[in-house]
Amino acid sequence: MTSEVDFEPSRRGTVLVLPRFEDACVLSEGVGFDRLIAGEERLVYVQPCVAERGRLMATINLGEAAGPPRQAFDPAILCSLLGAYRSRLAEVRCSPGLGIGKMRWKGREISLFRRGKIVIRRALNERDVYRTIRFLLRLIWGSVTCGLCGRTAVNCVVNECGRCARAPPAREKAQTVRLEALLSAPLWTKGYEDLERAAAEISSLQDLVAKLPVEGPHPPIERLESDFRRYVQRAVHSALLFVIETPERDKAVLGLALMGLAHGLEMVHGSSMRILRRLEGEPDLLGALPEAEGPIKAVLGAMRTAWEINVEAMRAFRHGDSDSGLRVKKRYGKLREDLSKLEEETARSGDERLRLVIEDLVREVGTIAQRGLFAAQLVA
Ligand SMILES: [Zn+2]
Ligand SMILES: [Zn+2]
Incomplete structure (x- = not known):
């Protein structure tokens, strides 16, 4: 039965x-x-x-x-x-x-x-x-x-354009699919797992940024970077196989979604690297200059929040959790407000060099956060 x-x-x-x-x-x-x-x-x-x-x-x-x-x-x-x-x-x-x-x-x-x-x-x-x-x-x-x-x-799939995604009509539940029902499911799972590995490399990179200035020789950033690229490439490979081998078009799109996420992680990685390089280029802002401490700490805190938004959005997608996707969207809005406030405050402090550094860092943090928003748009 x-x-x-x-x-x-x-x-x-x-x-x-x-x-x-x-x-x-x-x-x-x-x-x-x-x-x-x-x-x-x-x-x-x-x-x-x-x-x-x-x-x-x-x-x-x-x-x-x-x-x-x-x-x-x-x-x-x-x-x-x-x-x-x-x-x-x-x-x-x-x-x-x-x-x-x-x-x-x-x-x-x-x-x-x-x-x-x-x-x-x-x-x-x-x-x-x-x-x-x-x-x-x-x-x-x-x-x-x-x-x-x-x-x-790959841009449309996470609604970067703001035009192509269609929200389900009010009170109508989102359409779902049970992954295991697809013959190509193992390819999707493999692709997602490699995205998680790539994400873990970004977490390590951000840990490094948070600990600046790093005493003595650097941990191997080059290795973090090459591992990251390898995982992203593997994820895209599996995603592409899934797209090719999943007959129904509306389900094959889930493979394109993995590609959209992979592209997003590449951008987050790029922004994280630029934050690291920018701070390394201004060593006295870290510690030696007391008025810089507050704003730098605040922007690095925002960087972590922006990254958490990405991680939460990926999980929301993985578990088909629309509520969690909506929470990410709210968190994104709040973070945007905090970033604007931080920029205004730094501008008022009158220190031109600090203002320029914060402006650059806020822009990169904004990029990271936005990728989280895009990822959340897959489910909410
Ligand atoms: Zn579009
Ligand atoms: Zn489109």
Whole structure:
């Protein structure tokens, strides 16, 4: 006998909130993906292959399917996605500057151009053409420009644009999915775990900043940094596999969400490093100058809060916890107020050098906090 209802949390497993998007968003409507896959004539042009007799080639106009924005995808993100999938492709060449990507996939030759032209050569037959298109659209999805806001999918997924996320109507519960119900779930879990490892490296980096000035030789910042990059890359790799291997588009978006979080952690890491370098460059502000002590302490406290917001937002996403996501949003608002106050107070103190340092640090702390807000927008 099977039961439809299962109240036991342990048996229910991991429940994730499915982020929802406006209809015209690249994450919802999928860049006219359906029209491409359905082989709408104007968008997909199939002819005999010039590279190999008996095979087919196809020219696809993603730009037109998408809307058309100035560029159909972001070349830098495209190249990083091809890099993350490199082990399963051959002869990958990608130039962010030229906006061209080339590769071989299972014998097919594929070229991608910034404006959205895609050429597939050496396809076996029409079915093979559409199989390749379907694969490609998932592979490059994260880099595709949204027709609604003009940003790329990895930005839209955490609603950086402020336009693409759609809140569930009042009193309506968010749509959720049980992770374990997806065959590709292990890929998602692996990706999330690597994000947590990357986050732990950021925590270590921030511990170091809080302890400034560090006496004697530095702990190995370079190692913290290389470990961080490795975890982020691994997370993006798993996330991409999840996006490719999860059939339903609304669930595959959860992999793009991991990519959006990975991108956010990179920005937090960059800001934390700049805070560290800025303080190291002004050694006498730390300790020796009594009037600096208060503001510096305050801004470092705010840095910790900003980072905690990120950690809480990631957990909220991991556990499909919308209430926790809402708390993060409130905390973000409060922190923003505190940061403005701190800046005003420092400006009134009249010390120009201190004012400039605090201004720089507040900007970086603001970036860190904002990434937490974006992460929270996945669930709230
Ligand atoms: Zn969008
Ligand atoms: Zn957007």
